[in-house]
Amino acid sequence: MDLRENIARVRERIAAAARQAGREPGEIGLVAATKVQTSETIRSAIAAGITICGENRVQEMTAHLADHAYTGAALHFIGHLQTNKVKDVVGRVDLLESVDSEHLLLAVEKQAAKLGVRQDILLEVNIGGEAAKSGVDPAGARALAEQAAALPHIRLRGLMTVPPVASAPGGNRRFFAEMYQLYVDIRTALGDNVPDMDCLSMGMSADFEDAVREGATLVRVGTALFGPRPPMKSRQQG
Numbered sequence: 001m002d003l004r005e006n007i008a009r010v011r012e013r014i015a016a017a018a019r020q021a022g023r024e025p026g027e028i029g030l031v032a033a034t035k036v037q038t039s040e041t042i043r044s045a046i047a048a049g050i051t052i053c054g055e056n057r058v059q060e061m062t063a064h065l066a067d068h069a070y071t072g073a074a075l076h077f078i079g080h081l082q083t084n085k086v087k088d089v090v091g092r093v094d095l096l097e098s099v100d101s102e103h104l105l106l107a108v109e110k111q112a113a114k115l116g117v118r119q120d121i122l123l124e125v126n127i128g129g130e131a132a133k134s135g136v137d138p139a140g141a142r143a144l145a146e147q148a149a150a151l152p153h154i155r156l157r158g159l160m161t162v163p164p165v166a167s168a169p170g171g172n173r174r175f176f177a178e179m180y181q182l183y184v185d186i187r188t189a190l191g192d193n194v195p196d197m198d199c200l201s202m203g204m205s206a207d208f209e210d211a212v213r214e215g216a217t218l219v220r221v222g223t224a225l226f227g228p229r230p231p232m233k234s235r236q237q238g
C-alpha cells in the first residue's frame with residue numbers, strides 16, 4: 001500500500017467530481033477515517049499530506065492523542081458518542097461531526113461550558129430512516145439545529161450523514177441530494193442564527209464522488225486511503 005499514491009488518487013477523484021459539478025475542488029475537505037489504524041500510520045498519513053483525521057472510537061482516539069499522533073492535522077470525531085464519554089471528546093476535537101440527539105447536544109453544551117470553550121459540531125442526520133442507525137430524522141433536524149444555534153457553547157457548523165449501505169453504485173445519490181436540500185433549507189430558515197454553517201459531511205470510499213457531485217464539503221474516506229480494514233468482532237460505530 002502506498003499512502004501517498006492513494007491520497008493523490010482520492011484527491012484527483014474528488015477534484016474531477018467537483019469540476020464535473022461546476023465546483024471548485026478546494027471547497028471539499030478530505031477527512032481520513034483512521035479507525036483501527038496505528039499512531040504510526042496516522043503520522044505517516046499526515047506526513048503524506050492528510051490535513052484532517054476522523055476518529056470513530058473514543059478509546060482509540062484517546063490513545064492516539066496520548067501519542068501525539070494527530071500533530072499537524074485537524075481532528076474530527078465521526079462515530080457514535082455516548083453521553084458518558086462526552087468529557088473525552090469535547091474540547092479535544094476541532095469538529096464533533098456526530099451529534100445525533102438532543103440528549104447528546106445538551107451534554108456537549110454542558111461540558112463545553114464547564115471547560116469554557118465553544119465546541120464546533122455537526123448534526124448527524126439519519127437520511128435513510130434506518131431503525132438501527134443513529135442520527136436525527138430529517139423532519140427533526142431543523143428543530144435541533146435551532147436549539148443548537150441558541151446554545152452559547154456550541155457552534156453549529158452543519159450536517160453529517162452516513163447513508164444506508166448501497167446495493168449498487170449510485171444507490172446513495174438521492175440521499176446525498178436530499179441531505180444537500182436539507183442543509184440549504186436549514187441555512188435559509190435559520191439565516192443569521194447559523195452564521196458559521198458551512199459544512200456538509202457525506203460520502204465514504206464507495207460513494208464520495210457522488211457526494212461531491214451533490215454538494216458535500218467534507219468526505220470521510222478510510223478504505224480508499226488505507227486499504228481494507230480487518231473484520232471487526234462487533235460492527236459498531238461507537
Ligand SMILES: *Cc1c(COP(=O)(O)O)cnc(C)c1O
Pocket residue numbers: 033035056078079162203204205206220221222223224237
Ligand atoms: C469508517 C467510516 C468512514 C470511512 O469508511 P470507508 O468506507 O472505509 O471509506 C466514514 N465515516 C464514518 C462515520 C466511518 O465510520
